[in-house]
Amino acid sequence: MSDAVQPNPVPFPQEGKPKDAILRAMADARDRDVRWREGKAFSMVYFAGDEILDLLKAAYTMFISENGLNPTAFPSLRKFETEVVGMTASLLGGDAAVCGNMTAGGTDSILAAVKTARDWARARNPRNTAPEMVLPITAHPAFDKAAHYFGVKVVHTPVRADSRADAAAVAAAVTERTILIVGSAPSYPHGVVDPIPDLAQVALERDLLCHVDACVGGFVLPFARKLGYPVPPFDFTVPGVTSMSADLHKYGYAAKGASVILYRNAELRRHQFFVATGWPGGIYASPALAGTRPGGAIAAAWAVMNFLGEAGYMAITDTMMRTAAKLRDGINAIPGIAVLSNPDMCVMAIGSDKLDVYEVADELQVRGWHLDRQQFPPSLHLTVTYAHAATADAFLADLAAAVSQVRRPNLRRWASHAGTAAVGSITRILPERWVSRLTSLAGPLAGKGGGLPGRSAPMYGMMAALPNRGDVDQIVLDVLDGLTKAG
Ligand SMILES: *Cc1c(COP(=O)(O)O)cnc(C)c1O
Numbered sequence: 001m002s003d004a005v006q007p008n009p010v011p012f013p014q015e016g017k018p019k020d021a022i023l024r025a026m027a028d029a030r031d032r033d034v035r036w037r038e039g040k041a042f043s044m045v046y047f048a049g050d051e052i053l054d055l056l057k058a059a060y061t062m063f064i065s066e067n068g069l070n071p072t073a074f075p076s077l078r079k080f081e082t083e084v085v086g087m088t089a090s091l092l093g094g095d096a097a098v099c100g101n102m103t104a105g106g107t108d109s110i111l112a113a114v115k116t117a118r119d120w121a122r123a124r125n126p127r128n129t130a131p132e133m134v135l136p137i138t139a140h141p142a143f144d145k146a147a148h149y150f151g152v153k154v155v156h157t158p159v160r161a162d163s164r165a166d167a168a169a170v171a172a173a174v175t176e177r178t179i180l181i182v183g184s185a186p187s188y189p190h191g192v193v194d195p196i197p198d199l200a201q202v203a204l205e206r207d208l209l210c211h212v213d214a215c216v217g218g219f220v221l222p223f224a225r226k227l228g229y230p231v232p233p234f235d236f237t238v239p240g241v242t243s244m245s246a247d248l249h250k251y252g253y254a255a256k257g258a259s260v261i262l263y264r265n266a267e268l269r270r271h272q273f274f275v276a277t278g279w280p281g282g283i284y285a286s287p288a289l290a291g292t293r294p295g296g297a298i299a300a301a302w303a304v305m306n307f308l309g310e311a312g313y314m315a316i317t318d319t320m321m322r323t324a325a326k327l328r329d330g331i332n333a334i335p336g337i338a339v340l341s342n343p344d345m346c347v348m349a350i351g352s353d354k355l356d357v358y359e360v361a362d363e364l365q366v367r368g369w370h371l372d373r374q375q376f377p378p379s380l381h382l383t384v385t386y387a388h389a390a391t392a393d394a395f396l397a398d399l400a401a402a403v404s405q406v407r408r409p410n411l412r413r414w415a416s417h418a419g420t421a422a423v424g425s426i427t428r429i430l431p432e433r434w435v436s437r438l439t440s441l442a443g444p445l446a447g448k449g450g451g452l453p454g455r456s457a458p459m460y461g462m463m464a465a466l467p468n469r470g471d472v473d474q475i476v477l478d479v480l481d482g483l484t485k486a487g
Contacts, residue, residue, distance in 0.1 A: 034370040039391035041370040048253045048316055048386040052304060056255045059296070059303035066295030068102070069286070077295050080302035084248070087305055088260040091222050092214065092244055093237035099269055100262035101287045102248075102298055106215035107142040109245035109261035112272050112288045114146035114180065116243070116263070117209045119271035121179035133180040134173045136165035136194060137376075138187035140213060152179070163190040163341040167198035174206055185214045185221060185234035189374050189381065190340050191347030193217070193232050200240030209242045209268075215259065216383075218246025220345050223310070223317035231344060242268060248301045251385075253308070253316070257297035261288070316386050320346045323392050324384045330396035334403055340379055349379035350399075355406050358457035363402035369395060373460055 036045035047053070063077065071078035081102045089098040103109045114133065121131055132153040135143050147154045155178075157169040165183055174181070181203045183194035196212055203210035212234055214221070225231035235244065242264045248254035263269040276284040308316070324346035328339050331350055337360070340351045350357060350371075357378050361371050364380075372381040388395070463472055 035368060036387070039385075039387040039389075040368050042382045042384070042388070043370070043372045044383075046250050046253055046383075046385050052253055052307070055303055055307055056300045059300040060255050061296065063295035063299035066299075068293030068295055068298050069291055074295065077298050080298050084258075084298070084301050084305060085260055085262070088218070088246055088248075089236075089262055092218060092246060092262065093235035094262060095236070097265040098236055098262055099266050100260055101269075101272070102293075102301065103259045103261055103288050104257050104290055104293070104297070105249060105259045106140070106213075106245060106247045107145065108289055109215065109247070109259045110140065110142040110211075110213065111146045111149065112261045113211045113243045113245060114143065114152060115150050115289075116268065116272040117180040117211070118150050118152055120209065120268060123271065128177055128179070130177050131179045132175060132177045133182060134170050134178060135182050136170065136184070136187070138163060138165070138189050138194075139182050139184055140188055140215065143182055143213075153177075163187065163192050165194035165199060167195050167202060170199055171202045174202065174208070178206065178208055180209045180211060182211050182213060183234075185212050185217045186344050186347060188216055188347065189379070190349050191343035191345055192341050193221070193234055193344045196232070196234045196241065197238050200238050203242070204240035210240050211243045211245070212238075212241050213245050215245050215247040216250055216347060217345055218244070218260075219248070219251040219253075219313065220317055220320070223313045224321055224345055226310075226314060227318055227321065229321060229345075236262075236264065248305075249297075251320075252301065252304065253386075254304050255297055255300035257294055258301040319386055319389050320384055323389045324348065326392050327382065327384060327388070327396065330392070331399065334396075334400050336403055336407065337399075340377075346384040348382050348384070349374055350382065351377055351379040355403065356457060358460045359406045360399070360402050362457050363405050364398060367398045367402065369398060373456065375460075375464070378460070378464075 034041040034044070036047055039047075066074050066077055068074065068077045068081065071081070084102055085100045088094075089100065092098075101112070103112060117133070118131055121128060130153060131151075132155050133143070133147060134155050134157055136159050137156050138159050144154055146152070155173045155175075157173050158166055160166045164187075170181060181199055183196045183199040185196060186193045200210045202208075214234065217234070221231045221234060235241065244262045246252070246260050246262070248258035248260060249256045252258070261272075263272070272288060274286050324343070328343070328348060331337060331339050331348075336354045337350050337352045337357070340349045350360075352360075357380050358373055361373055361380050364371060373379075374381050463475070466472055
């Protein structure tokens with residue numbers, strides 16, 4: 001760092017600007033965003049049509065100023081939240097004792113569950129000062145984040161060949177320090193439901209807690225089962241399941257900022273709460289992580305659940321499951337690529353043992369499609385939503401074209417592979433310089449300052465070539481730093 005003080009590149013605006021100009025600037029800013037409305041993005045946005053979107057906007061704006069922090073001040077929000085939680089508990093096999101709260105999202109729900117587990121275990125066994133939780137490697141990183149925040153050690157376990165958690169490996173990883181076992185319904189990377197009864201059985205036998213992460217599946221699996229799809233047991237009807245998370249802002253089709261955390265009973269949930277009674281500002285009580293909570297997100301979730309009802313969600317789920325089946329069959333019919341494992345719902349991954357799927361993703365990106373890249377093994381992720389019913393055929397056509405493009409010999413590919421090998425050998429000699437060098441390479445590839453990445457396969461190739469995974473963490477931190485910097 002230099003000693004001279006540099007002014008921040010983003011000055012505080014001196015004069016206010018007209019509303020029209022602001023809205024125009026915002027519309028322009030969104031120009032290069034992923035085209036979710038056209039069904040070209042397979043992650044991040046769950047869109048089920050303008051009728052629902054309009055309802056969400058109306059409900060959200062009606063309660064845009066209200067604050068869920070103090071339920072006594074807003075009985076309206078208290079009613080909405082209580083009913084949203086109750087409806088979700090009913091959907092997920094919860095009896096009258098099951099209770100919970102709305103949170104800001106899946107991560108927030110998982111943070112709450114891990115904090116609750118830690119404090120529950122601490123109260124029962126204060127001598128366990130080094131709590132651990134057992135996580136199949138496919139569990140969402142929100143658990144690793146929670147572990148990091150709350151001082152719980154993560155013990156990762158391998159998954160079976162079908163990408164589902166290996167209950168025997170989980171059982172073998174339990175020690176006297178273990179407090180929590182985690183399963184996913186389904187896992188985000190591959191859309192497969194872990195063997196929840198087996199995992200919950202391990203928890204029951206060792207007197208541990210068992211969290212089922214139904215963030216992405218909670219508002220699909222129950223409806224898919226009613227439609228006749230073979231959905232394995234995953235909810236509170238399974239003995240030993242003690243908490244569940246389910247995201248309204250995903251397949252609940254609610255506005256962003258809405259998830260539900262549920263517990264087997266109120267005694268367990270008490271460990272989630274926080275109170276401060278010595279504050280000059282008064283008695284402060286807060287159910288979960290957030291203080292102020294957006295009334296709009298709570299209201300919009302209540303609105304869409306009541307608008308759709310079971311019948312509405314069933315109709316949407318029917319469309320999504322049919323679309324997922326069409327995509328799965330279409331993908332498996334393209335030589336060189338295949339859907340990994342046998343997904344239990346409308347989330348899946350495309351893998352290949354012949355092609356570089358990251359290059360396929362780049363070719364798709366050029367054609368306007370956005371798919372997330374995954375690793376171990378390399379694969380491309382598809383979150384199939386209602387919006388994809390209209391675009392599945394076009395996607396399959398472009399996917400076939402992208403695959404045949406990647407199969408052709410290609411100079412750029414050769415160059416990037418040669419680059420990977422060269423940089424890989426530098427790494428062994430100069431690991432530190434390598435990090436900054438790769439960061440400067442990764443920056444433009446990740447689209448720093450230039451909107452969406454164009455082609456990121458070379459970057460993924462270089463990341464994979466790094467001998468030390470710790471270096472990858474540093475690079476990603478540098479990129480993250482760069483992404484939130486102006487200029
Ligand atoms: C999305 C997701 C999460 C995290 O939810 P956010 O709302 O992104 O915080 C956790 N687990 C699974 C399985 C998910 O799909």
